[in-house]
Amino acid sequence: GVPSLIRVTPSILKYNNGRKGKPAWSSYHxxxxxxxxxxxxxxxxxxxxxxxxxxxxxxxxxEVHPWVNWDNMLGECVVGIMVSEEQARD
Ligand code: HEM
Known part of the structure; x- marks a missing residue:
């Protein structure tokens, strides 16, 4: 089904750096x-x-592989969309 996307601020993205048991998140477009x-x-x-x-x-x-289609490969791994800290407040 259609996944429900969460709003991710820069600080939340930074927190999920894959260390100390945290998931590794990365943003693209x-x-x-x-x-x-x-x-x-x-x-x-x-x-x-x-x-x-x-x-x-x-x-x-x-820089490494512009020919690779990120979204095709990781489309099922989308967790959310980037928003600014200000947007996250309202
Ligand atoms: C190779 C996918 C992120 C570094 C590849 C290849 C794929 C892939 C499919 C093989 C490409 C080919 O042979 O034509 C992805 C996906 C990414 C991602 C889906 C996004 C999450 C990155 C990042 C880096 C990176 C962020 C660097 C910091 C490399 C390198 C290779 C490679 C160095 C070449 C390996 C070799 O041929 O020896 N990646 N990649 N990738 N990727 Fe990524």
């Missing part, structure tokens, strides 16, 4: 993905993918 289940499958290695955890992964991603 304003959408937030839980990349945790994909970590062991990433062809470039888990360590490389972890560099994008807790932040916007777009720049790193485009």
């Amino acid at each position: 304003g959408k937030v993905y839980n990349i945790t289940p994909y970590l062991p499958f990433h062809p470039g290695g888990e360590g490389e993918l972890r560099r994008a955890a807790g932040k916007d992964g777009g720049k790193l991603f485009m």
Whole structure:
């Protein structure tokens, strides 16, 4: 079914950096993905993918493989959309 998306602020994204038992989230084009289940499958290695955890992964991603379709691969891992701290308050 259609997943319900949560609103994710920059501080929430930063918190979910994959360390200390927390999930690894990464944003791309304003959408937030839980990349945790994909970590062991990433062809470039888990360590490389972890560099994008807790932040916007777009720049790193485009530097390495702009031909890869992020949303096709991780569409089922979408957790929410990015909003500013101000937007999250109302
Ligand atoms: C390779 C997916 C994020 C670094 C690949 C490949 C895929 C993939 C499918 C194989 C590409 C090919 O052979 O043409 C993804 C997805 C990502 C992601 C879905 C988003 C969550 C990243 C990030 C980095 C990275 C953020 C770097 C910080 C690499 C590297 C390779 C690679 C270095 C090359 C491995 C090699 O050929 O030796 N990735 N990736 N990836 N990825 Fe990613």
